[in-house]
Amino acid sequence: MSTLFILDTNVLLHEPLAIYSFQEHDVVIPMTVLEELDRIKDRQKDVARDARVAIRSLEDVFKDASPEQIIKGVALRRNGQEGASGRISIQTEQELAKANQSFSSDEPDNRIINGALHLQALNPQRKVALVTKDINMRLKAKGAGMQHVEDYRTDQLIDDISLLAKGFYELEGSFWGRVKDCKSETQGRETLHTIPNGIIESAHINQYIVDDTQSFAARVVAHNEKELQILDLGYEKLMSRHAWGVRPKNIYQGMAFDALLDPNIDLVILNGPAGSGKTLLAMAAALEMVVEKGIYDKIIVTRNTPEIAESIGFLPGTEEEKMAPWLAAITDTLEVLHKHDESMQSSMAYIMEKANIQFKSVNFMRGRSIQHSLVFLDECQNLTSSQLKTIITRCGEGTKLVCCGNLSQIDSNYLTAVTSGLTYIVERFKDFDGSANVYLNGVVRSRLASFAEANL
Structure with a gap:
């Protein structure tokens, strides 16, 4: 019945x-x-x-x-x-x-x-x-x-947040100590290995593989029922990735930098606790690709806030000035990136003009078509799957989208960690060859923040 x-x-x-x-x-x-x-x-x-x-x-x-x-x-x-x-x-x-x-x-x-x-x-x-x-x-x-x-769970793809894909797989022991059958080939500067599919569990496209001996790092580029093709990145090479003067403090940030700086990856999802470096890595990579490499024409920064639709109209100034209170995390990050300059404020003003950084409200993203831009969406754990779909479908030719969020800081009355739009896109895009997801494990902001994250 x-x-x-x-x-x-x-x-x-x-x-x-x-x-x-x-x-x-x-x-x-x-x-x-x-x-x-x-x-x-x-x-x-x-x-x-x-x-x-x-x-x-x-x-x-x-x-x-x-x-x-x-x-x-x-x-x-x-x-x-x-x-x-x-x-x-x-x-x-x-x-x-x-x-x-x-x-x-x-x-x-x-x-x-x-x-x-x-x-x-x-x-x-x-x-x-x-x-x-x-x-x-x-x-x-x-x-x-x-x-x-x-509860309404039709858009819920997992039953427990512990089952959420992290974007990487950590092997115990040495990778080469576990691999017995391997075919290797060189394509230009890249080395590809083809290994049996049973080496790691539930492989996904652009999933990273590292071992705990700190000697091997790779990324999955193709897989089927029998074989797994991985791109050899090298552990030291991954840890040497840098952008705008920022270098990774752990292997998770190294994997994030690899995905952020790869122009062939159109969607990068960074999830992790407060202080893990999500915003800093995203902004450093954005400035590197826009100002230094000229891959994108501008940076569009946006975020969701529960009260934004009610409060933004009462604030004075332009749209960028109205958004400033909610995007203080971005300006704080820019200050960190330029704190050693002779005149930090002048450097920030110059870079914001040079990189064409625009602060936009998510309320005004609907209906747009964004071309040749890097879109940085912060605090996206408070968005529903349909709201994130609206933003993702705005991205046109030559546009890269970076989504950052912390599932333990959901402010919405009707969202949980398993029903958040951030969780939804992690699961939906985990086998899309144009996306990568990295869970930034570890707090690097300060020892105070690290202790608070672990004990409070």
Whole structure:
């Protein structure tokens, strides 16, 4: 028997087309959800767009249905597609009035929970589940007697954050001590090795391989069920990579530099704890490739902040000046990179003009087409998968995107480490030959920061 799902408002705001994720089941949209979407759609916030998209998706389903069919349920098909066996309906206030009220009806969440309990009572032989991303609402519903309360996890690719791909594989002992069968060939200055696929677990394109003897380092360039082709990088060579006067302090930063400075890699994802060097490495590599090598024309720096849509308009000045409070981490990094110059402020002003560094709000990235630029997206752990998709699809010809984030510093009310957009793109792009992911293990900012990260 199919499941009956009741969707909360925040599910449709998180994923406006979420109704199509339940096509083999039945979906109920409480009238309270429609009322909340109506109030949100006119707000001066980015979430208003998601509310409007959700409303239009519901209108597409119900536009040809009669009032009786809407209450009973209509087929849940997208663009007339066949094969969807589920139905979607709207729970009216009149139907809810017949139910026993477990909570007072003055709060929208309470009305939704009351409606879910009513449907559960009407369908004792069927699984009835309330789907919400609000943790407190899930607790209230369970406490009121709701048997099945779930988070919306259609966009969740892993069950535990410990399973997230780190972008590298560390071998115990010597690499060559474990490899018995190897074919090597030289292509110009590069050396490629072909080894059996069983040497490392679950290999991915552009995944790094290092051993704990500090004598071998390589990157996966191709793999199949039997063989693994790796590019020999050399441990010392990887540790000697540098940009804008910055050298790696550990092998993880060396791997990050290798990915950042490779123009053939279009997407670099840096994940790691605070103080691991994500922003410093990204900015040093960006300045190196724009100013010194001229590979890109400009640097676009952007980040997500929970309150940015409300607060940015009240700040004085240009868009760059409005963004300055939220991008202080970038200016702090530029100060570190030029602290030994005779006049740090003059050097920073010159470099910002020379590199054409632009501070942009993520709210204004939609609809753009960015060409021949290096886009640096900071604090992207607070973005959803759909928001990150919007930004990634803005990148045009000759553009490199660097995404940095720390999954332990998520500020969003409806995101966790496993549902963050950062986690989503790490898993989705791990086999894309134009991307690389590196988890920066270890805090190098200071011994104070390192102790705090380990003990607090």
